[in-house]
Amino acid sequence: MVEKDGCYSCLAALRVLRVSLVDELEGRINSLLEILVNQEVFTRDDREEVLCQLGPRARVRNVLDILACKGEEAAEIFLSIRSHHQQEAQKQSEEGHTDQPQFVEYNKVKQKHKDLLTRRSESMLFYNTRHGEKIPFSEHYVNLLLADGHQCLERKRHEVLTFGQKRLSMQQKSAVHRKIAPAELFSSANGNRPVKKVLVSGVAGIGKTILVQKMLFDFGGNRDHLGFDFIIHMTFRDLNLIDKPTNFRELVLRKNRHLSKELDAILANDDKLLIILDGFDEFRHYRSCDVDAFVTEPDEDAEVVVVFGSLMQGELLPDASVMLTSRPAAINHIPVGCIDRFVLIAGFSLAEVQDFFLRYFQDSAIADCMFAVVSANELMLTLCYIPAFCYIVCCILKESKHLCGESPKTMTDIYVQYLVALLRSHTQARAETFRHEQRAGAVQKLSDIVLKLGRLAFQKLMEHQTLFYSSDQDVAALEGCSLVSTFLDKTVAQEPGCTEEVYSFAHLTVQEFFAAVYCAVTDDPLPDVLPHTSSRAEGSNNGHLDLFSRFLSGILSERNANLLSRQVGLSCNKDKVDIYRQRIISELTTLCENGAQILNHLHCLFEQQDPSLALAVQPKALQVNVSDETLSQMDYNAIKYFLNLTKGNILELDLTGTGVSCEALRDMQPLLLRCNKLWLGENNLNMDTAQVIADVLRASESITHLGIGWSDIGDEELLALSNAIRVKKRLQELWMEGNRVSYKGLLSLRDLTPNPLKRVVAIWNDLTDTDPESLCTQESITVSFTDDDMWAAWGEWVFKRCEVSSNDKLVTVLHKVCNISVHCLESQWAKTFYKQLLQLIKHRIECCTEDDMCKKLKKFESILNL
Template sequence: MLGGRGAGLLWREKEERLWQETPRGMWPAQGSSSIMFLKRNREKLIDELADYIDCILDRFLQKELITKDDYEDAAYERGPRKQVRRLLDIIDCRGEELASIFCSFCAEMKEKPCGKQRQVVQGSSSEYFKLALKHKQTLLRRNDCMKYYNSRHGEKIYFADHFVNLLLIKGHYSLEIKKHELLTFGQQRIHLQKTAERLEIKTEEIFQKLTDRSAPKKILVSGVAGIGKTVFVQKILYDFSRTQTFDSFDFVIHFTFRDLNLVSKPTTLRNLILMKMGHLSRVLDDVFLNSEHLLIILDGFDEFKFYNQIDVDRYVIDPDDEVELVQILGSLLNGELLPESTILLTSRPTVINHIPVDCIERFVIITGFSEKEVKDYFLKYFQTKEQGSEMFTFVRENHFLFTLCYIPAFCWIVCSVLKESKNLNMDQPKTVTDIYSHYLIVILKHHTHNSNKCSTVLETILDLGKLAYSTLLKHETVFYMHDLEPYTSNDLMHSFLDKTSVQNPESTEDVFSFTHFTVQEFFAALYYALEENLSVDMMELEVQIKFGLSSGSLDLFLRFLSGILSARNQKLLLKHLNLKESIKLDSYASWLIEELIKHCENGAYILNLLHCLFEQQENSLASRIVPTVMRLNLSDNTFSPIDFSAVDYFCSLVHGDILELDLTATNINSGILQELEPILFRCVNLWIGENNLDTEAVKILCHILSAPNCKMQFLGMGWTNIGDEALLELYNSLVHNTSLQELWIEGNEFGYDAVEKFSEISLFNSTLQHAIIIGSKIQESEIIKLRAKSSGNLIISDFNDASGRDFWEGWFQWIFQRCEICTDEKLVSFLTKVCRGLSLCQGTDWACEWYAEMAKLLQKRMQHCLVDNVKRRMHTLEQIFSVPVVNGKIQLTSDT
């Protein structure tokens, strides 16, 4: 046994022994033939070089001594001895010059061996060394080919041929749970890839020291479904098994949470490892003793059935302690079990708030493909560069298609649909549902035969839909063989399902999921559209409450349902699949129109309904949408190009003034405002606060305000980080404006000089009643100066009774409502900004009740908050709002 002294895998010791056994005269003398030398000593060379073939191939490729095709010809051989044979064959064909270089290189290896020099440990290391090599060969066999969506039986898709780089950035998602991560991802992804503060990292750097701090031991890699997390993990396993990119590790142990979900009784870490990697049994003690050279990958935390129990209170420190699975995993993450090992955890962002993030030392986001990688993917997918370039250009000009292509799984779907659309005489897709309907048809055409009866196809589609519908109700994305027993099991059904075979102590079990979770939602919507007698109607409010279908969780289902029930997709499905027309089309259209009218009139969040209308692509419906007022609430979701398409489509069909457009906290910028400009001209009230706006964005708004036909009466731009230049732009635009009554620009970066200049607006504009600038950089002494000016009632830079109690109570009520709907992290961020101006209400008595209510809200939120750092910030805010009240007045200190 090796004991615990140093690394374990003794590369230098092994190399020195091998080369010392090699006769000194083995390498050819100067002037003799290297080709003949290699032929005479071929079998001995195969024995001696098998342990180093990875390094030799990498060096020769790097120095361009062999081509990439040569490299892959040798690398794809099964086993290191065969790889050496293939390389020797290649050298023999290339002639004397390459043979001479090869011999020289091998001779140099005696003095400068490949790989990282490790500390020599006393004792026998041969078994550890042999098992490490065998382990790499096992990982290579398991990861040499990649799982490609709907590849045919027996078809091999080699990883090296099809892998396209993913963009990784240092940082992490907001811990808030998205309403629907895919739908909010588009613009956020673009923001992530363009932000100046991002730190782009390469796969091989993920475990390295990037700053003055030590190399991280606990790493969280997050990304939305289909973004490439599992392929990223396969890239690590592939590179580790073939090269020495990750040469600080002797062993990499890979778990998926799909496998771990099958563990139903107490177990040990040793048993978990041996369940997947039995070949490590004889050396596992040494692996544990040298855990600083062990990498454990935990892939797919969002699929773990106990994801909300991972932050455990009781830890284990011995790999042989038999405990519940969550205790083992929690102990690994918290560094109590194998503290020197490196842990890589992957997850979708929806469940990150359940991870003990305080123990995470590096956060990494996979943002999918960049524009360059999307183009590379198209060029690899299509048969010719010309066709690939043509299709990429088409997609690049389409907002929603191009945004989808940043996610690798969707990029494949889009490519497969575009490739087959012409062959199947289908129009180019216009909406997301079109893409999935075409995808369904393409897969059916490729995986069915003329002998298949239409009834079998229809039965299979309905079974897939029923499976998707029932599992969506139960919030399940993975299921097992017994879940499939009630349904028709055939090749067609499995064309839409991914299967993973996992080993548990008693047997092997198959785990299934749809090829992508959005495919599951599409089939669920298809089933809802086709099934006339549903036992459980997901559209009913009582059902949504019963099954815990929270607001927003059915957004994509509803979009798919709307698109499937559109006249054009009904015809498409009838033509290609002989599916009957749904009887729900008219009733759904009536429901959609009623909901749109209701949401317009009461100002409820409307964006997803606009998407549903966009999926219909039926302009005649607009004549039936006649609300008494039009209030479009699009707030609190990252605005993407797809969202713009839906909003623009609605506004182009439904005419008239827009009483209120709420774009608060949507991450809009000058580019989006420029596209929205025709719509903004129709707005009476516009709210665009809590966005990072620059002067260019303000100039677009100023263009509207200075227009003779401007309708805008209220404009809210609070907490948008605008400064003096933007304020003076507003001043110039309002000189001739005759519509704006209130301008809310609180929480921004204005100085006294700019505000004083702006106060002169009352000399030119008699319409503007209030410009609220509380929470800016103005000092108390400067506030007194502003009050003394004749325009003091116009420029409101602090809380004062002159504006009226109702005026401020309305503002505070709005703040409170914003906080009620915010997630925990957003609540903390927003209230921190608001507090910048609250010290100006010192001495007022009308805010006491509001302070007490806000303190109660924070206390309630703290009871359920699972993220420690957010909870601590809540506590700080709660103390601010729990300040003492004396004689009915808030007693704020300078520290508060």
């Protein structure tokens, strides 16, 4: 290079090398151009200017001309990229030197595959794209955050309602090292263990498939994922069409016939192979993937689920890398022992929400105004962090001047207005063409179509189906209707020798909403699958119908029923409205008296927005159990809505394992002051949170029982609580098992026992320095299991909770109580407790319809049978 001011001039080097660079780069100028754009050396306008040139050599010359205008830094980056490409080419040449003809053919197929992936994925059809409009991936990036451990597996079942608030929290708290780029998914986080199997979890509409497309596009253009020679992409929607034994080779060739000649070499080099499997939650066999039989060869025939299970568990192509995408609701069914990295896809940031508004409204003033409207509505802003919901909210805002002036208060409000907005747009378009058509006729026709869509949504939702085929009778009934494409997406599934059209609702929640509309306006009785107090305990719907039941409640409310009647011509059945109102009152009363899980019922009550319903709930004892749900702000709103309408003391409020924060407790403090028993265990209670609890203890005239077990508190937090207990001296029992409290910390309670503290449970704490003799006079403080009535009462309480818990929650409890050395507990209370648990497990196994859940329950059955 030419030396300039003591440094080598990269611009001068480009001038010297110009002729040779044209020869060298003409075969890969397009991929090089994309790298320059991604690294922000070139703008998109620069790229368009280059692509207008006729022929690759002219394009190289144009790139060099633009670089000359951009200066020394741009030229330096360009030469660095070129050097990296030269090294990769040399390395590949050296690796293939011993078998040159095969290496050349392998590379040809590799390049052909990359070109095909680029064509298949060069653009995405985004939510607000017009027909035929293309948006390059370079204009959109998907943010990913690493999830800690098995956090994804513990996420609550109806993921949509928790996600937005969780996204806000993650944005505020996540450190830089937790953020990863798609290209780093298979990079070892700590260097100790290779990352081969990655699970990418994200709620419906968050952009999982867009992420997959971007990875394929980047690989095809030689930008990322270059540690792999091939990426094979499959969708579970396609796999659902296979109803006979097959093998992995056939699965690959279904859409990749161009790989047939080199497939043996590709599979032999499986350490250079990435397999992406998109949409596990849509797999019709997703409950049966923890297989016991395996295939080990790519040509070995088996059922699709066995081939998939063998691949995931490393029995088939053990050195291949696999990326699996799924909604959180289905990931409990994945054999998680084989997963090396759990990733949560995080959706839009606040800046991306604003950018989406700008692209949707295409006018900065209007976009800013609409964003201000959303920012003032917590519900709508929370939903906008999910791209699909962001589109729905924008649709409503665009048509809001024609709708009711009141801002949406509930999920159902938003969806009813979304439906009306799209139907209004359709009606207006028809009015321009059919000016003299009677409006009543048009509305009636639209209502018929909505009913047909609702019937399809309802029937398939009850059958756990999100995909519908053109041969289906309910799909055929919609043929020829232009409105259908507004709510249904169509893809073509390919079988060897034939194709079939496959439909799905634009969003899972849209299907749940249409199903609820159908259920509300027809004369059919309310379905038995709605969450009852008895069926809920056995996990009959396992959260599958939670949002459906909330939509149904909201549609049966007076305000939304009136809006549907006026705008869509659909009227809710009056008898059904009365029956539903009586049911929710009755079930809420029973759930409060039993202390069973109540959160979904509180959401149903909230969707009604009718205070008289809450006032009609008159339980003998008010016990509110929302445990083991990662609570979002929307959940807290539903809880507060109900409790603020009730009067008197709250016998029990169970917030165990809810991820409750200091801010949430502070917000709920007026309600906490009314509690007799407050359970806050299995949450991370830091000193700030302990101070809020201490404030409650200082002010409350009601609280007698406090549970803070497994909450990571230590001596400092306990000292803050003990000082607060001394103020009112109301607290009678303190349960703080499984923490970091030492003997020194327990000393802060000595003057409080046995009055007012009749019982302090401190088992499983850091009491290795405890002198048993020093505590012998402290009968109120329990640091180990005994044979007295206290533990018998504890066993009864735990068993009662197990009876009213879902199977998932039951397994969580069993992991704890079956880890306390069952066979070391020879006390009568322990024998009785574990005998009852065994009988409950056997009953659940008899009723269970899910294979993997049966396996989990049977493991505990075998433990307790010993």
